[in-house]
Every structure is written in C-alpha cells, then in structure tokens.
Amino acid sequence: MCVVALAYQAHPDWPLILIGNRDEFHARAAAPLHIWDDGSGIVAGRDLQAGGTWLGVHRPSGRAVVVTNVRGAMPDPAKESRGALVSDMLRGEGRFANPAAEDLSRFNAFNLFAVGGGKVRLLTNRPVPLIMPIEPGVHALANEPVDAPCPRAERLRLALEATVAAGDDPTGLLDTLMAEDDPALFLRGDVYGTRASTLVAVSAGGDVRMVERRYEKGGRPTGTTALEFRIG
Structure with a gap:
C-alpha cells in the first residue's frame, strides 16, 4: 500500500473503514483477495514473492x-519482510506479532496502521522508529515519512472525511481512488503503478465488507473481488 486512509469510530454505520491503493511493480506476482487456506484466519491478497500481505483482516x-x-x-534485501510483519500482526502469532519500537529498524522503511483490541496504533520507522496510539477520527498515510507533508494522503483523508460526515456508503470511495482527473492517487505506469484498490468496512455488529479492484500496467482493470463475512 502506498496511500491509505482510516476512519475509526467516526462513521455512524461503519466504526472502522480502511481504504487505499497498493502501488507496486507490475512484474511482482500477487494473489487476489481471498480467505487464506493455511488456517491462519487471514483474509487478504498475498504477495507471492515474499509470502506476506499489504492489507488484511483476521476473521477470528x-x-x-x-x-x-x-x-x-x-x-535492503537483507531486511525482514514488511509483508511478514503485517501477517504476524494479523495472526497475533510469530516473531513480529507484537513488535516493540526497537524491532522496527529490522524492516525496510514503512508506515503501518494496526487495528485490534479496541485501539488503533501507528507504527513507523521513518524518520525514527515509533509506535503511537491513534485517536478516533479520520487519518491517512502514504509513502512519505510521517513528519512530512503529503498531499496524496491529505487528498484521500479529505475524501474519506466527507464520506464519514455525510454518512455515505464507503464503497463509493473506490471510484475516488482511480479517478481520471486525480493522478495523484492512482498511478498508471507500465512498469510501476497502482496494482489494487481495497476497501475494508466493519460494522458495529462485526459484519465486514472487503472489496478489492485489481489493475495491470497502464491502470487497466483486471478483476474485482468482493467478500462479506463476520468477525469471530
């Protein structure tokens, strides 16, 4: 993921909304959004090169x-996989299930939102390793250090904030992510570009809606997966 926005305890119907674009080299193989068949309880796309994921939900x-x-x-190819960090944190098991700030320098540069246990945390190792709580509201991250201005993140944050304020269905934000008139959010490169737009919306009752739209070089659509399930 290279730009993502999060609404936590802000929307009247969906206490948690995650929406974002994953930007990556088109040659890097990935599996579409699915329920992983390894017994982990993870629902996510999967990076087939390193085996982890960029965004997911743990059903249990x-x-x-x-x-x-x-x-x-x-x-640095010698660093640990950021996708493995996400997978371990989702499962709540493994070396990186509950990382401390001193663990974060083991990974290449990243920003991360983690939701669970009734709280949201921001983890980053740029400009320095940091783990901090996130208050209810609308927040956004992109591929900039967290202390740097990022118009791309702010553009998506404002779009999600407007959806929250209106109480609208967040699915419409997927169209915002690939708007032709907003190249800041959607990258249409032939070598590197937006590979997927993903929405996660969780209701107060634990119903989850996940939608992933996938793209190939030039931003051409290649498919959509929509899943609905309950937590627990």
Missing part, C-alpha cells in the same frame, strides 16, 4: 493491518 479477532512503503529509502 477482527484485527486489521495495512502497511505502506516510504519513498526515497533504498530497499
């Missing part, structure tokens, strides 16, 4: 985690 617990990269930081 209702945990939700999403990660972005950070632009300008040269990736």
Whole structure:
C-alpha cells in the first residue's frame, strides 16, 4: 500500500473503514483477495514473492493491518519482510506479532496502521522508529515519512472525511481512488503503478465488507473481488 486512509469510530454505520491503493511493480506476482487456506484466519491478497500481505483482516479477532512503503529509502534485501510483519500482526502469532519500537529498524522503511483490541496504533520507522496510539477520527498515510507533508494522503483523508460526515456508503470511495482527473492517487505506469484498490468496512455488529479492484500496467482493470463475512 502506498496511500491509505482510516476512519475509526467516526462513521455512524461503519466504526472502522480502511481504504487505499497498493502501488507496486507490475512484474511482482500477487494473489487476489481471498480467505487464506493455511488456517491462519487471514483474509487478504498475498504477495507471492515474499509470502506476506499489504492489507488484511483476521476473521477470528477482527484485527486489521495495512502497511505502506516510504519513498526515497533504498530497499535492503537483507531486511525482514514488511509483508511478514503485517501477517504476524494479523495472526497475533510469530516473531513480529507484537513488535516493540526497537524491532522496527529490522524492516525496510514503512508506515503501518494496526487495528485490534479496541485501539488503533501507528507504527513507523521513518524518520525514527515509533509506535503511537491513534485517536478516533479520520487519518491517512502514504509513502512519505510521517513528519512530512503529503498531499496524496491529505487528498484521500479529505475524501474519506466527507464520506464519514455525510454518512455515505464507503464503497463509493473506490471510484475516488482511480479517478481520471486525480493522478495523484492512482498511478498508471507500465512498469510501476497502482496494482489494487481495497476497501475494508466493519460494522458495529462485526459484519465486514472487503472489496478489492485489481489493475495491470497502464491502470487497466483486471478483476474485482468482493467478500462479506463476520468477525469471530
């Protein structure tokens, strides 16, 4: 994920909304949104190169985690997988299920929202490793350090904020993410670009709606997956 917005305890019908675009090299193989068949309880797309994910929900617990990269930081192949960090945090098991701030430098540059246990946390290692609570409201991250202005994140935050204020169905935000007149949010490159737009909406009763729209080079649509399930 390279731009994501989160509404927590803000929408009248959907106490949790996550919406964002995943930007990645088109050559990097990925599986579409699905219920993982490994018994983990994870519902997510899957990076087939490293085995992790960029955004997912854990059906038994209702945990939700999403990660972005950070632009300008040269990736180190010796670092731990950011997708594995997301997967472990979703499961609540593994080396990185509950990372401490001193663990975050083991990963290439990232920003991350983690929802679970009645709270939301921001984890990042740029400009410095940090774990901090997030208050109810509308928030956004993109591929910039968290202390830097980011018009891309602000554009998506304002769109989600308007949806929340109106009490509208958040599914319409998927159209905002790929608007032709807003290239800041949707990247149409032939080598690197937006690979997927994903929505997660969780009701007060624990009903979850997940929608993933996928794209190939040039921003051409390749398919949509929509899932509905209950937490627990």
